[in-house]
Amino acid sequence: MNIILVAIGGFFGSILRYHISIKANKHLIGTWIANMLGSALLGFLYRLHFTNTLSDWSWMLLGVGFCGAFTTFSTFGNETLLLVLNKKYKHAITYVISSLVVSFLLVSVIFIAV
Template sequence: MNFLLVALGGFIGSIARYQISLFTTRRLIGTWIANITGSMLLAVLWHFYITQFISEFWWLLFGVGFCGAYTTFSTFGNETMKLLQNKEYKLAICYVFASLLISFITVASIFYIL
């Protein structure tokens, strides 16, 4: 059953991620939005899971499955490498730091608030 929950969540998460890529036509923005919002959602779900507000069912479906497929670390790495190969060093550095820093700040803020 757990396998199916993660698979279903991953199915939904990958479709949501694809929709963001269609909605945002600018390079890097779709991945950035998915990673930031996915980090925020995962932080909230993790808090709810460890405080037993949500069950393992919901954690596996949305925390592991949905967020795992929705966030896109592999795409983030690929886009960063393309920027470096194109000698867009400043943009690559800004992209990496903005993605990581904002994700960490939002997750820390959510943990602090909750």
């Protein structure tokens, strides 16, 4: 059953991720937005699951499936590599640091606040 829940969540997460990519004209800001929103949502969902407010099936559907497909480390890595290959070092460093710091802060604040 968990595989089905993850698959359903992943289906919708990947569609929303694709939609954001199109709206951002396939620019790296779309990946950044998806990853930050996904981090915040995952932090919120994990906190609910951690406190037994969110059921295991909901965690599988939303946390593992939806957030897993919605956020995208592979695209983040590819975009960072392209920035480096195009010698846009400041952009690459800013992209990596802001992605890590902002997502960590979002998860931390949400986890503590909820």
